[in-house]
Amino acid sequence: MSWLIDSSIGRKFVQSISGLFMVLFLLFHMSMNLVLIFSYDAYNFLANEVLGANWWAIIGTGVIALGFVIHIIYAIILTLQNRKARGKDRYASPSKTATTWSSQNMFVLGVFILLFLILHLYQMWYNMQFKELFMIEGARHDGAQLVEEVFSHLWVVIVYVIAFIALWFHLTHGFWSALHTIGWNNTIWIKRIKVLSNIVATVICLGFMVVAIAVHLGYSNLLG
Amino acid sequence: MDKDINIKVKVWRQNGPKDKGHFETYSLEKISQGSSFLEMLDILNEQLINEGKEPVVFDHDCREGICGMCSLYINGHPHGPDTGITTCQLHMRHFNDGDTITVEPWRSAGFPIIKDLMVDRSAFDKIIQAGGYISVNTGGVPDANAIPIPREDAEMAMDAAACIGCGACVAACKNGSAMLFVSAKVSQFALLPQGRVEAARRAKSMVAKMDELGFGNCTNTGACEVECPKNISITNIARLNREFLKAKLRD
Ligand code: HEM
Ligand code: SF4
Ligand code: FES
Numbered sequence: 001m002s003w004l005i006d007s008s009i010g011r012k013f014v015q016s017i018s019g020l021f022m023v024l025f026l027l028f029h030m031s032m033n034l035v036l037i038f039s040y041d042a043y044n045f046l047a048n049e050v051l052g053a054n055w056w057a058i059i060g061t062g063v064i065a066l067g068f069v070i071h072i073i074y075a076i077i078l079t080l081q082n083r084k085a086r087g088k089d090r091y092a093s094p095s096k097t098a099t100t101w102s103s104q105n106m107f108v109l110g111v112f113i114l115l116f117l118i119l120h121l122y123q124m125w126y127n128m129q130f131k132e133l134f135m136i137e138g139a140r141h142d143g144a145q146l147v148e149e150v151f152s153h154l155w156v157v158i159v160y161v162i163a164f165i166a167l168w169f170h171l172t173h174g175f176w177s178a179l180h181t182i183g184w185n186n187t188i189w190i191k192r193i194k195v196l197s198n199i200v201a202t203v204i205c206l207g208f209m210v211v212a213i214a215v216h217l218g219y220s221n222l223l224g
Numbered sequence: 225m226d227k228d229i230n231i232k233v234k235v236w237r238q239n240g241p242k243d244k245g246h247f248e249t250y251s252l253e254k255i256s257q258g259s260s261f262l263e264m265l266d267i268l269n270e271q272l273i274n275e276g277k278e279p280v281v282f283d284h285d286c287r288e289g290i291c292g293m294c295s296l297y298i299n300g301h302p303h304g305p306d307t308g309i310t311t312c313q314l315h316m317r318h319f320n321d322g323d324t325i326t327v328e329p330w331r332s333a334g335f336p337i338i339k340d341l342m343v344d345r346s347a348f349d350k351i352i353q354a355g356g357y358i359s360v361n362t363g364g365v366p367d368a369n370a371i372p373i374p375r376e377d378a379e380m381a382m383d384a385a386a387c388i389g390c391g392a393c394v395a396a397c398k399n400g401s402a403m404l405f406v407s408a409k410v411s412q413f414a415l416l417p418q419g420r421v422e423a424a425r426r427a428k429s430m431v432a433k434m435d436e437l438g439f440g441n442c443t444n445t446g447a448c449e450v451e452c453p454k455n456i457s458i459t460n461i462a463r464l465n466r467e468f469l470k471a472k473l474r475d
Pocket of ligand 3: 286294
């Protein structure tokens with residue numbers, strides 16, 4: 001198993017799998033958020049009874065956290081190694097090779113997402129699952145109402161929207177790149193997976209954005 | 225119509241591997257747009273020699289796009305602004321009167337500079353030696369058509385085999401990755417029955433050598449494919465990933 005850290009393709013494999021895993025998580029997270037638009041009660045039921053501080057939710061959270069940590073650690077390793085492989089001397093004439101902006105800025109985009117994530121975890125998860133788990137005063141069971149309070153501030157919505165845009169850029173490259181890295185590509189599929197990548201990125205980005213904006217404007221809990 | 229143009233060339237001069245190096249700008253007059261880029265450099269060198277200065281060192285050999293020796297980073301592009309060609313196939317037609325053309329060596333930790341514009345690409349030879357071949361017994365020559373090969377596979381193998389090992393892919397890559405080169409060399413065999421026999425070992429040892437020599441981790445930016453003079457497709461990289469992962473998972 002040491003090839004997962006010793007070889008370049010092994011490292012990329014880990015980066016891909018952890019990335020794809022997070023994409024799945026985000027799709028789930030986004031779907032659950034959409035419930036907020038229709039019913040706060042339904043959302044709170046899902047959050048407390050189905051997830052909450054149950055053992056599966058705790059294991060789930062642990063696995064997701066592990067996936068994230070691995071992804072970030074590997075991102076740092078890959079980026080440092082690649083800078084070294086590039087060499088100390090840079091070209092004097094700026095590169096004119098046509099590549100996508102996202103593909104050149106994956107690390108920066110990732111750091112951006114990480115900063116957002118810290119804020120997000122503090123605002124939501126800390127007040128719900130974390131406090132309940134460690135028996136800290138004031139754990140919230142009315143997640144939907146908490147979300148409404150957080151999103152009532154315009155600056156929060158703006159920060160979230162910017163982060164979703166960064167995520168969009170990260171995923172437009174990341175999703176197809178991950179499939180390519182695990183070897184799922186050929187001359188026919190390359191066009192398809194690039195389109196698929198844009199679709200996945202857009203669905204995730206829009207799904208999250210719609211909820212943040214709808215809650216802010218009061219178009220939520222429509223069915224009560 | 226080709227004209228004669230007056231240009232400036234800003235060239236990287238570096239006395240040896242340890243020297244710091246710097247740019248030097250030279251003026252050239254009445255260069256025919258019909259001449260090749262390397263002919264232009266020949267004229268520059270003749271001018272330098274006549275002035276009693278040291279000529280600019282650069283790699284070249286066949287001057288017809290097949291040997292892969294020429295290797296110049298010109299105005300932000302490996303092999304210059306045209307696509308699908310090597311430096312030696314680049315014409316002065318792509319430049320205009322009054323232009324300043326910046327000429328640099330390949331820059332990557334895997335390709336240290338020897339002198340001026342010449343870099344050491346022996347790392348590629350070491351990767352080939354690690355597995356870029358098939359082992360055959362000498363003796364009677366088998367009939368070429370004895371092994372049926374689907375046309376599609378033969379075509380893809382030939383496309384991969386078009387790689388001339390110039391290193392433009394590494395030069396273009398922000399990660400200094402040699403994956404396009406290695407994937408082309410692995411693919412040309414992996415696609416054919418003769419190459420399947422040693423396929424797993426080949427993928428593992430060539431990748432191990434590539435990593436050992438300090439080339440970077442591919443993040444699929446695709447810069448290599450854009451600059452490759454032989455239009456090698458990055459789908460070869462997916463094939464290499466597949467071959468490598470299959471080999472490792474089977475271990
Ligand atoms: C914590 C912040 C993050 C950092 C620092 C980060 C950084 C990186 C880096 C440096 C790469 C490698 C570049 C490349 O392969 O092109 C990468 C790839 C990737 N990231 Fe992230 N990322 C972060 C968060 C995320 C998130 C939240 C997701 C998904 C929901 C994600 C999904 C992916 C995918 C799918 C890849 C492609 C893997 C591959 O091509 O092998 N990343 N990330
Ligand atoms: S893949 Fe293309 S750019 Fe890279 S060495 Fe081969 S011919 Fe040159
Ligand atoms: S000199 Fe042979 S390819 Fe350019």
